[in-house]
Amino acid sequence: MATVAEKTTFQQRRTMKTKLIMTGILAVALSARAGYLLASGRLDAPPKWDERHYHTYAVNLLAGKGYTRDGTTPTSFWPPGYPAFLAGVYAVFGISPSAARIVQIAIDVLTVLPAFLLARRYFGERTALVAGGLCALYPYFIYRSGFLLAESAAMFLAVLTVYLATLARRNGRLPYWLAAGIAAGLLALTKAAFQIMPVIFLLWFLLAFRNRRRPVLKLAACIGVMLLTIAPYIVRNAIVQKRLVGVATEGGMTFYGSHNKLTFNDPEFKGFWINTERFGVENQAHGDVTEADLSARQYAEGWKAVRANAGKMPELLLHKFSNMWFIHFHYFRNDGLGGKLVRLSFVALLPFFLAGLLAKKRGAVKPVMPQLLLGMFTILALVFYGNSRMRAPVEPFILMFAAAGMAAMWRRVFAAKAVEAPGGKKLAYIISQFPQTYETFILREVEELTRRGVQLTIFSLRTCRDKIVHEDAVKYLGNTVYSPFLFSAGLIAANVFFIARHPLRYIRALFHVLLRCSANPVYMAKVLALFPKSAYFARCVQRRGLRHIHAHWASIPADAAMIVSILTGARFSITAHAYDIYTTNPSLVAKLRRAEFVVTCTAYNVAHLTSLLPPGQRTKIHLNYHGLALDRFPFGRHAPHKEPRILAVGRLTETKGYPYLIEAVHLLRLRGIECECDIVGDGELRRKLERQIRERGLEPLVKIHGVLNQPRLIEMMRGANALVMASVIARNNDRDGIPNVLLEAMALGLPVIATDVSGIPEVVIDGKTGTLVASGDAVEIEQAVAALLANPGDAARMAANARKKIERDFGVNENVGALMNLFETTIWRTEHAKKARAVHS
Incomplete structure (x- = not known):
């Protein structure tokens, strides 16, 4: 000293x-x-x-x-x-x-x-x-x-x-x-x-x-x-x-x-x-x-x-x-x-x-x-x-x-060395936004992976803009890295680092964006705007000693994961949903081919994704339903209001088919059934839907509540006669997969009525676990609601069957366990084998 x-x-x-x-x-x-x-x-x-x-x-x-x-x-x-x-x-x-x-x-x-x-x-x-x-x-x-x-x-x-x-x-x-x-x-x-x-x-x-x-x-x-x-x-x-x-x-x-x-x-x-x-x-x-x-x-x-x-x-x-x-x-x-x-x-x-x-x-x-x-x-x-x-x-x-600024960049680029975290199962998630009110399935996945001992780092492309944030998500904010301001010292320094230390990787990643995304200039512009932020995430991945990146959504987050993979050498995988694989996504096939594996939440999606790959790579597509923490959704008898009441939950977008639902409520009134309808959610179509409600004179019956937290939503489910999902395929080819609120309602014992879009028939089996109707048909929705209200015994039977279906196929332990097996075989067992070979040699 x-x-x-x-x-x-x-x-x-x-x-x-x-x-x-x-x-x-x-x-x-x-x-x-x-x-x-x-x-x-x-x-x-x-x-x-x-x-x-x-x-x-x-x-x-x-x-x-x-x-x-x-x-x-x-x-x-x-x-x-x-x-x-x-x-x-x-x-x-x-x-x-x-x-x-x-x-x-x-x-x-x-x-x-x-x-x-x-x-x-x-x-x-x-x-x-x-x-x-x-x-x-x-x-x-x-x-x-x-x-x-x-x-x-x-x-x-x-x-x-x-x-x-x-x-x-x-x-x-x-x-x-x-x-x-x-x-x-x-x-x-x-x-x-x-x-x-x-x-x-x-x-x-x-x-x-x-x-x-x-x-x-x-x-x-x-x-x-x-x-x-x-x-x-x-x-x-x-x-x-x-x-x-x-x-x-x-x-x-x-x-x-x-x-x-x-x-x-x-x-x-x-x-x-x-x-x-x-x-x-x-x-x-x-x-x-x-x-x-x-x-x-x-x-x-x-x-x-x-x-x-x-x-x-x-x-x-x-x-x-x-x-x-x-x-x-x-x-x-x-x-x-x-x-x-x-x-x-x-x-x-x-x-x-x-x-x-x-x-x-x-x-x-x-x-x-x-x-x-x-x-x-x-x-x-x-x-x-x-x-x-x-x-x-x-x-x-x-x-x-x-x-x-020069000093800060020097420290970040040349003075700071990559620090590998202590041993354990480490994993990076790239998500569009965390937390996200409507994406509770990601939160449940994060909770279960953390419970199983995974050291999870979440990279969020956007800061959280939601007015309501689930309480369970708050504890993970400390492990969340948000995309910085475009001219921040860290972001500039990360890009300077890769240009100086790994210029070929940087050029290759940029070339990938220009080549794979050029079919759609708007999409390419979005990915190019994301590129410097992806380099920042890549630097964080290096410093934290992360070897695998998992992207939720096969669209922009998967592009970010692939850029990070090219820059760092880490491998990546994808969870595909619906919007990201059915709407504009010019680099989708390239991402599917480069990914270690791809999981998706419906068998309907599996069939679509495998059709995009050559036979030798189709085995990398896996079915992995979104899981529920069933202890949070106890099955029980409902106490609906005296007046019939149905519930609809989701973003106010074209895929949810709300105009057909509102029209069905109008048809029920013409039949003599005054059925109240609570719509929970917010979005771009709110004004249009409110105008439709006024034009039909349904203000006393149909109410749009905006976004609610999960305890309040569960309370509303307990007081409803049925959950109605009027999903349709949008003009831009977007569609639902299996809406998570559908699973939550079925777990609670709330009867469900849903359309036959995408993966919904995989969980709603007509006459057994719920009622299935044709998409875009207000008359069928009206008839299904009327039948359910007239036959409470059939509704209770289907609700009981639905709970059994959820317990068998949609428990979070089983589904995240299957995802863990993929991570185990792809990442951690491979890493342990490499370390063992190194020790032996």
């Missing part, structure tokens, strides 16, 4: 190493900027465009003419901070734009230091060094350093403000709070957008200070000092402009320049900014017309354009957002090669930035204030106008998060 002295020496060496690296980074930053300044000819270039205005303001200040445009008329158009800085440089070195550019380079290089210190507090030292390196070599920063614009000074002050606020939060000392307030005030006097800093401070205070002893007075002092810093200039502006305008009046021109007839209607200028003089609106104050008056007029014109083009506003906002956070192609087209590369450098960092935003923070402090500033500038870009200059003051924070 290391002594205290050894630990101290190690820390000293590490600190010295960090200092040397940072010194090198600062030297590189200075060399890059100086080299660009000399190579581009910017050192001696005369000021132009906005540079010229800043230069003029600075010269007027130095000459004692005040903050004016023409030497006589006071201006409030831009904040005075940067012109005052230039005036100070000119006072020392003479009126020399070259000297100002050299000093500005020094400030730009100095920005690297607080950026490193801040990133170290947020993300740790190694990530901070990456952030420092990015700030030093980021092409945008190097490019901007050669221009006399306020962005470089604003970047330095923004990072300094956040760093001082972070120190104040940690140390709690009043001088840090006051220094943060002064820096924020100077920042607002440099870039008008930062006038909103008091709001940022308040939000940061509420979000970052979780304890009850919040330093309210110190925060008030910080905000107070900031306001005192900018107050003299705001008072001066109020006197000059004859109204309260804040630190600048440029907002009106910016707003109208980005909200006008061209930006709304001309594709060339959407998301762009246009000089308002093009529309005959003045920008220069004259006579009694002040800059504040002009700004107010421009705001009014901009709002008029917004109201006139309200329907086009979403598209304009999208262009603005793209301009702020991506590339505005109007600029990109007109750039030279260097300009294009500079803009593309930002796009290249975007995935890492998004990964860093979502990555787990490893530092001592959470980066709340940078996140708030990024959000604030995004909102400002949507309200006013966004481009790379608007983004510039907060760009150091973007680079910090990008560094954090």
Whole structure:
């Protein structure tokens, strides 16, 4: 064990190493900027465009003419901070734009230091060094350093403000709070957008200070000092402009320049900014017309354009957002090669930035204030106008998060090793959604496998969206891995891992998707969208030491399982149901052929699936009914209501045949039988069914209850005379297999009436275990219900036979036991044999 002295020496060496690296980074930053300044000819270039205005303001200040445009008329158009800085440089070195550019380079290089210190507090030292390196070599920063614009000074002050606020939060000392307030005030006097800093401070205070002893007075002092810093200039502006305008009046021109007839209607200028003089609106104050008056007029014109083009506003906002956070192609087209590369450098960092935003923070402090500033500038870009200059003051924070994203990916791809869980029977399930209200059969399977000692990991392609979740499913959420956000650090890192370590596997999996799914472009697009998520699951499979993946549903989940299998070498199997094998599924045959085995829940499905395979592979298709935990569905006498009542349960979709059921209730009424009908479920046809109920005048009899939990559903079964399943084959060829609610009703002793669709006749044997009717025939359903109500003795006999049928063929122990035998022979016995051979050799 290391002594205290050894630990101290190690820390000293590490600190010295960090200092040397940072010194090198600062030297590189200075060399890059100086080299660009000399190579581009910017050192001696005369000021132009906005540079010229800043230069003029600075010269007027130095000459004692005040903050004016023409030497006589006071201006409030831009904040005075940067012109005052230039005036100070000119006072020392003479009126020399070259000297100002050299000093500005020094400030730009100095920005690297607080950026490193801040990133170290947020993300740790190694990530901070990456952030420092990015700030030093980021092409945008190097490019901007050669221009006399306020962005470089604003970047330095923004990072300094956040760093001082972070120190104040940690140390709690009043001088840090006051220094943060002064820096924020100077920042607002440099870039008008930062006038909103008091709001940022308040939000940061509420979000970052979780304890009850919040330093309210110190925060008030910080905000107070900031306001005192900018107050003299705001008072001066109020006197000059004859109204309260804040630190600048440029907002009106910016707003109208980005909200006008061209930006709304001309594709060339959407998301762009246009000089308002093009529309005959003045920008220069004259006579009694002040800059504040002009700004107010421009705001009014901009709002008029917004109201006139309200329907086009979403598209304009999208262009603005793209301009702020991506590339505005109007600029990109007109750039030279260097300009294009500079803009593309930002796009290249975007995935890492998004990964860093979502990555787990490893530092001592959470980066709340940078996140708030990024959000604030995004909102400002949507309200006013966004481009790379608007983004510039907060760009150091973007680079910090990008560094954090790079570090997170490095840890996931190269630092993390696959960890094999301790021995036992391990298995992965891939499911569309877990838990799922209607898929109780999967939950029962999971429960029984877990009871039998299987270490089960569930991969869910979607997060649970159901309003009602079965209580028994909650305990398995800890073993469930959900598909992450598309740009999350883990997902990006997993794909980078397979591209770097197993490129041929990655290409083969992608080729499989393109080749096998190309017959249906919509289906192929879904699988391609799933591909990066499947790579994430594949990485999880490797880390957990899983050797077999079982997909429930032969559609998208089976595609995910096959992609995982190709990427990892693990084997996979499938449980097929109905929708997944009878509707569009272009890769079905390929999945059946590659799978170790396929189980399905009806003999009807077995016949269909075996017909798709060559004779030599047909033995891999197995019948495995969905099993019931019979102790949860005790057989007993029912106590139906005085009025006849039937029950129907399932999604409100075409396959359930609800229109025929509702029509049957109408026919019963015409016969003189007032039979109530409870429909339990929800779905896309709800409004259509409710309209049918109203048109038939059946509101007193037919009620749609929505989704109910299982205890409430069992209670409703106890109070009904029969369960009616009016299943049909849908127009897209979808159909039921054996509805699980049918099995549950039969287990409870509730008489059943069902149609002869798919596998239903395998459990409902007409006249013995229930009543079977033709699908799509409301008359037959009406006659069956009437007969059952008229002959309670026959109903009781069939209910008793149905329970025996369920006990014999549909117990969860027997059916999951058969599934376990397949897993045993396919996976675990093979693995044990391999290990035994390895030990023997």
